[in-house]
Amino acid sequence: MSNQHAPQAGSRREFLKTSALAAAAAAPYFVPASAFGANAPSNRVTLGCIGVGNQGFPVMKRFLENDACQVLAVCDVNRGSSGYKDDKHVYGREPAREEVEGYYGKSSESGSYKGCEAYNDFRDILSRDDIDAVIIATPDHWHSTMTVQACKAGKDVYCEKPLGLTIGDQQAMVKAVRENDRILQTGSHERSNPNVRRLVDIVQSGALGEIKRVVCNVGRHNMISPGPGWKPMPVPDGFDYAMWLGPAPDAPYHKDRCLYRFRFNYDYAGGQVTNFGAHSLDMAQWALGMDKSGPVEVEHVYADFLPEGSLFNAATYTHFRCTYDNGVVLDCMTGVPEVRCIVEGTEGSVRVENQGRNFFTIAEGIKSDVCGSEVPDVYVSNDDHQRNFIDCVKSREEPAAPVEVGHRSATVCHLGNIALRLGTKVKWDPASEQIVDNKEASAFLNRPTNQSWNT
Template identity: 40%
Template sequence: MEPPPRIKRRHFLKTSIAVAGAAMAGPQIVRAETLGNANKAGAASRIGIGFIGMGLISDGHLKTFAGMKDVQPIAVCDLRKQQVDKAVDILKSRGHQGILATSRFEEVLANPDIDAVCVTTPDHWHAAIAIAAMKAGKDVYVEKPMTLTIEEGKLMVEAERKYGRIVQVGSQQRSTVHFRIAANLIRNGLIGEVKEVYCRLGEFPKPPEKEEFAAVPDGFNYDRWLGPTPFYEYSENRVKSSYGGGWRCYWDYGSRKFGDWGAHHFDIVQWALGRDDTGPVEFVPKGFRGAEYHHYRYADGITVWRDRKPDHGHMIRFIGTEGEVHVSRGQIATMPKELVRHRFTDRDTQVMESKDHRKNFIDSIKSREPTICPATVGRRSATICQLAAIAERLGQELRWDPAAETVVGNPGAAAMESRPRRSGYELPSIG
């Protein structure tokens, strides 16, 4: 079966208005006959999903969501034709036919059979697509960091509340057992008062001083990839999908390592300290007045250090007055050693339990209960990454008011809470 034809503008506008008017409704049930999957077991009551951005991380999302019996893939979208074709082939190999293949995310959002979208573009496109999706009545799984700017984070929360949508930010460490154990140990005071936290982020190479410009490859909409960011001549490195660099090296599209590993580890620090509704008050970049490490502090003095040693071989080291917790993906250790075997009871404080980040999203779509990492949480964690990046870029200490959510006493830094957007790539209005 051939993919459906491109949706005409009149149909797009009509559908967008209709879907936005039903924004508060729960998930639609897509009939198997409509999707051409009537012969597949359990296909009669599935949540329709569209995938926007088919880069590195999307491969896992595509295969995992497509393998869930209560999820039906309907559309894939990317600005590179070869990525779209690859995604369609993957879904076809798993028995999914009639997939909408497009380079326009608007076509995905206009499809009335789609209940949810998975947004895995580079950071500079997260907010615009996610807000438009919520406005169109879709629930949203959006990769971390949730937004490129602080201002975008505020708008994401406003949209989440305004349209009553389910949002899951891809901070999947919250859905793994070792980070959950660490959070519970710390929340219950089992290492005493936390004084310091070490977070290992690593380094990215700097962008090349002289880009090697080239012709834009066929089948790639480079201007739209740049989207709201400034225009530059095309270079392969600028748009390269790479966990070790590529577009992640450029301030235009992210917050470098702060938005990469920082978005994961700072999020766990927030969670473990019970501060999902607040944030730090001071950010100090490496080198400022002799500072050996970048760090930030909370109002009670807890200091979070970037790449400080020793980290005892772990991604995050929590240091308390009566012990320590060291945690990484797949492992956890404590001081004293026996603390890791502590058995929690109903009398203990325990964080929300999710054993599968993607499944938690689907379960929340059904229940209409918040995910383990909604926009209200993703906004706070992303803000830390963005403030750390601003401090580093300016080479200045920053003061932050987490209640008012604004930079204090530094107009230059305050101006960087948002960024100019190219004409034609404005954020969707929230009305």
Template identity: 35%
Template sequence: MHTTPRRTFTQLAAAAFAHKPLGANDRVRVGIIGCGGRGRGLWRTFLAQPDIAPVAACDVYEPFLNRAIQMSGGTASGYKDFRALLDRKDIDAVIVAPPDHWHAIQTIEACRAGKDVYVEKPLCRMQREGRAMVEAARKHNRVVQVGSQQRSGAHYHHAVGMIQAGALGAVHHITANWTRNMMPGFRPVSPLPVPGKDLDWDLWLGPAPEVPFDPLRCLYNYRWFWDYSGGQMTNWGAHSLDIARWALGAKAPVSVAAFGGRFAIRDGGETPDIQQAIYRFPECIVSWTGREVNAGKTNLLEFHGTKGNMILTREGFEVTPEVWTGYGQDGKTAAMAALRESGGNLDQLHIRNFLDCIKSRKKPHGDIEEGHLTATMCQLGNIATRVGRVLNWDEAKEEVIGDVEANQWLFQPYRKPWSLT
């Protein structure tokens, strides 16, 4: 493992300037925690920005750590333990891109250490973690950008603005879908990590229950295990339901019903391969369909308005006008004009927004409170699926009304010695 001494003379000297506000021309000194598929994708885009200095990289899996160091041209020092990276005073901002079960601890510790944070979506695995993360960000006055890159897309801003202004008429139904065919199941990412050799399995598990090493649970596929993540409901739901909630201008649904299971895929994973969740907002129903067993044809996100229908993707949006056929209508006149707009490079825009906010101290597009509210919406979909009944949500208290069992899923104790506070 490539490492550098935890404290060098230069680092100590730099510590004196650690909390100086950054000017427009200053370089942001960045460290990355979690150098897997997504982490390295983000790292590449950060490295392409003219005003960053790649200072440190951290991963518990050595081959990925080494790749991130190489990408930085060797300027980033390598760490296995994120606490050693966070100890460094010459780091302004960190990217947090490990599996979901690590997001809360690492984001809170980074805020405490005075770093601004770009944390991947879903914000966290459990609802109570999200609230604690928001509190830490506010307490330590940190800029925290959640990796919901769609929030920085100009066409998403335009689409949401139009919907909120009533251009589609009243939107009473929003459908969000993620469908593909993964039959007969997922396979471990190869080459397989070797615990004790190139992977620290205990530090990969962290706050999650101790279990023997299983290659399917590890790289990328941790998504299909409840102890680390929440399946496609939190993986892709975090993107589409985030935009739905933003367009509605709502904090949370009033109630949630959901069903699902791992009906067809036989690979040892746990989260549903078929899942249907229905969210009730005061005057709108939002539905989520997750399906890994038949690709079919569905649109990622669709807004059904009285005047028009909008399909919204990362590539752009398309509005098809409605033609009213009801009483007194001729069935020929469009209720609005057809519209089409294309998208841009969302990662680049979102990372740029983060770096600009580090300097301006403004709230970023994917502010942590929004990330928390969206993660909660996804988590409620999974809790409703697991308990098998309708949940009524108290938005102010952030708890399920009158349901002790459901509320237990809002936080499950960490494995010692890890703790949330």
């Protein structure tokens, strides 16, 4: 592990931009970018991928396909193994390095390429001043620490959804992005899905009349938990468990705590409420025009938990109800995950479904004279969430899912979990971002921080 972990002042990209401006001021003639190729190596956004598992590995491949960027490094506390969502998949830093070098090797003259470093410690990526941006696809309990440190080191960030483990974590992320003038894309890729944009367009065009109710679905647990009395296991060779835990509370190793299955334990994630909800509730927030706000009440309706002592402690079946200050009611429940989000108005309804990987927007009863207006407020990304991030790193424009959007959408998920865990109704002030008059619920806004990882 390198000891060069001091934050970097500014980024390579800013340096290149500044030097280019300085050169342009001094140069007596204009050299067109095409002379070097718009995506010449020196123009590419350089990347480090942190967490290359079930999601990080395929997302890394999307970045490889984009010749406007180049992956220079990967990082994972797992050297390489199966044991992810699907046992056929082998992920981790060495398989990721091989993937990167194999991909770039195919287009090199010699047919081989070396030039992707594989690290165990993400700070070794942050300390490299030749890396512009990082992709964070670790479990949720790491998102905030890594994002804050990356921003301080001058890196732009693509961070997987849900933005953070707690509302407090997310507030720290918003602050770090803005104070350090960084670009952050939340991995809520439905923001770049034309079918979801169509839903938002229909809702915001007024075609449904007055909006009354929204239904968002989240999936069921798709893995079986070790029950009460489960026994710790030896940590496998090549897996840095202490670094996997990081800011989480100390706990004995079990394979079902870590790869993929972390999402069912509240120390590392928020169950399917944050896993799926970061997509379906994000659609609702967008459609309702609540990207800078949120509900004012979140109420427990139903939650089912596994027996005390089970390794998975997140609710298995859930239903919570949010109320917005305009009277719109949103029911979020464990249901048919194919139906992601339904918006109902006085005149009709619209819903987004996904069957396999195919999305549909289905509208019923709408006023055809208003529908399809492509209202100007509904921004259009380029329908490729990863490419949109790279474009924005270059242009310094806001991406499709900036940090505040990821924060506000995941906040609804976190408030739902707080209401479900306490079996209560929580009042929320979206302006001050505080829970109103409820100390027990407010205690969930932040987690006890492991001081060695304090950001």
